Amino acid sequence: MTLGQSCTSSKMMSVFSGSIFCPLASILIYGIISFKIDIRKGKIMDIYENLKSIEEKLRRVAERSRGIIPYSTVDGRFDDTSKGGICWWTNGFFGGMMWQMYHFTGEKLYRELAEEIEEKLDENFMIPSGMDHDSGFKWLPTAVAHYKTDGNGRSFDRGLIAAENLAGRFNPNGSFIRAWNDSGDGSRAGTAIIDCMMNLPLLYWATEVTNDPRFSQIATRHADMAMEHFIRENGSAIHIGIFNPETGEFLRSDGGQGYATGSSWTRGQAWALYGFTLSALYTGEKKYLETAKRVADNFIFRMGERTGMGIPVDFDQPDDCMREDSSAAAIAACGLLELGRYDEKYHDAAIELLEFLTENRLSLDEDNDYLLWNCADSFWSNRSQMTLIYADYFLIEALLKLVGKDFPVFRPTEGIQ
DSSP: OOHHHHHHOOOOOOOOOTTSOOOOOOOOSOOOOOOOEEEEEEEEOHHHHHHHHHHHHHHHHHHHHOOOOOSSHHHHHHHHOTTTTTTOOOTTTTHHHHHHHHHHHHOOHHHHHHHHHHHHHHHHHHGGOOOOOOOHHHHHIIIIIIHHHOOOHHHHHHHHHHHHHHHEEEEEETTEOSOOSSSSEEEOTEEEGGGGGGGGHHHHHHHHHHHHTTHEEEHHHHHHHHHHBBBTTTTTTOOHHHHHHHOOOOEEEEETTTTTTSSHHHHHHHHHHHHHHHHHHOOOOOOHHHHHHHHHHHHHHHHTTTTTTTTBSBBTTTTTTTOOOOHHHHHHHHHHHTTTTTTTTHHHHHHHHHHHHIIBBOOOOTTSOOOOBBOOOOOOOOOBBBBBHHHHHHHHHHHHTTTTOOOSSSSSSSSSS
């Protein structure tokens, strides 16, 4: 049986994953646990060496990637979504990688490529159907990163336009930010997704730079809604929530990119884990921190079921399915490192994820453009073991966090040392 067959031959079913999980004890520690290069179980994780090797590879990748905006790779080389896909939701991540590398190394090449991508994305602003809930993913790592670097006025304008559009998607009756667009028939007017928790930092940033509280008010109302409707009692998250757009009534959840309705799509768990952590950092609200910890505890518990293995596409996928999603592992590691400032067990879990990724799923072959392999865009995708640009972005962010060199893109600029 092939990998794809083992994952898709099982009969589709609804999974309730809340019956077996007993949340781990969570201890609030108000104070900062500094990031460190971890020495654990007799193994030294040489973060600096990994970063040095990654930077050496990325310099060559960047040199041959001028003018493109990648999403994945074909035969090891980047594709280009700027041709026919300028509104694609991942189009900010390669620019974000370039800003992270610029701040880490000072190399002018990285900044040049980041600015080129930022300018290319101006086309997106003129396509209403391409402005959606993922504005944070597109303009936080590009325009906002640029503004945070040198106060560039054009970048400020881009970030604020994106924030205004994202705020305009808010449905006050259901207290949710609408997800995808439709053809004008309203079929998606009541749709919200867990991914949007990671776009809320664009709204928090807008309040910081304009002193206009409406942006952060919308962000916190959406976060409160997600706590109520998207996070299950056991700490796992649903992917898609469907509301009555007129009344705001929550109608149901859908499986989306996971295995089934009720299952635990791991990238969705990672978005929730990191997203609620970020809302806690921006607002200081204990309820968001506690929610992030519940999601993290669930993630760590499910990790424990797969000791020494990669993170699956869905924690509830069939036992004979070996498909993984390295992007979910990298995103979760970023969130766990932030939570590790409050409780060291989360830091340790992040190290476990990063050790697995760097030792088993990292390509330093300079003939390949990607860093992480064995990613998945969806459980039901026909592509297995694919590469994804955001997996590489969050891997770099996590490694830079560990050495105190990350540039604040999603997290607040101030208040974190």
